[in-house]
Amino acid sequence: MTTETLDAPRGGDWVDSDFLKQLAAVIRAEDSYGQWDDKSDADIMSEFIVTREERRDIPIIGDPDPEVMWRISKFYDAIGLMIEKRSGCMASQMQKMSHEGFGRIVLIAGRLVVVTKHLRDVHRFGFETWEKLAEAGEKVIADAVATIETYPEPARA
């Protein structure tokens, strides 16, 4: 069992997920010269995986790394695009981040806040497995679509 666990790929097995595909597409959109064309989605998204051991080693003092902020933005950009695909409402992102790694992210469609998330330990943003990354994204998307269905008028205002 132990050796099996050690041999398992980082992030565990890849999962088939619309959200993971969207996130990969958002990241590939920045690859203007096609330098990542040979890389798999798992390769270009490897930084979204933070194992339990890695997590422990990341200090949470000082300003969060710009790369972490970039990853968080891409995560919510992908969520915004999936919300648009499923509801027809374009959702734009706003962030408010403190220097200590606390913050708030919202996605706004029309007059409606479709996603609101308070973040902490921003420094350690990441997921243990692809499955958990996919689930986290899908959950936020589902909640946002449900919010739009509850309040359709301000979402389209």
Place this chain on the structure above:
Amino acid sequence: MTTETLDAPRGGDWVDSDFLKQLAAVIRAEDSYGQWDDKSDADIMSEFIVTREERRDIPIIGDPDPEVMWRISKFYDAIGLMIEKRSGCMASQMQKMSHEGFGRIVLIAGRLVVVTKHLRDVHRFGFETWEKLAEAGEKVIADAVATIETYPEPARA
């Protein structure tokens, strides 16, 4: 006429306005040691006045001055507090500002975006007269309260 105009105080006549009083209170809240107790509201808010001549002299290149960003935050903080007084809904502020002085500010109550403002020429944020400053604040507040009345449920969600 000309001499009269030249002799007029900067910002024109003071006006009696709930918004101006709220803005002064927001600014005085930062004066922990009472150093501004002897100063009038017009004194402590003098930087909100930008005359036509001053406006022309402010370059709009480079990052906006942190003091301008501070003024904009205080302006919308005061608006948020007035919205709460008039509607009972607490409104919190989020900003998204580019390095070029373009940006967006929103005030969010519950799930509702009660104020959404796209800013440009942030460097030159200011008002010619107290009357114009008061009117600008009052208008944003009135629109926000009307928006809350239109969508009361998400505002209280």
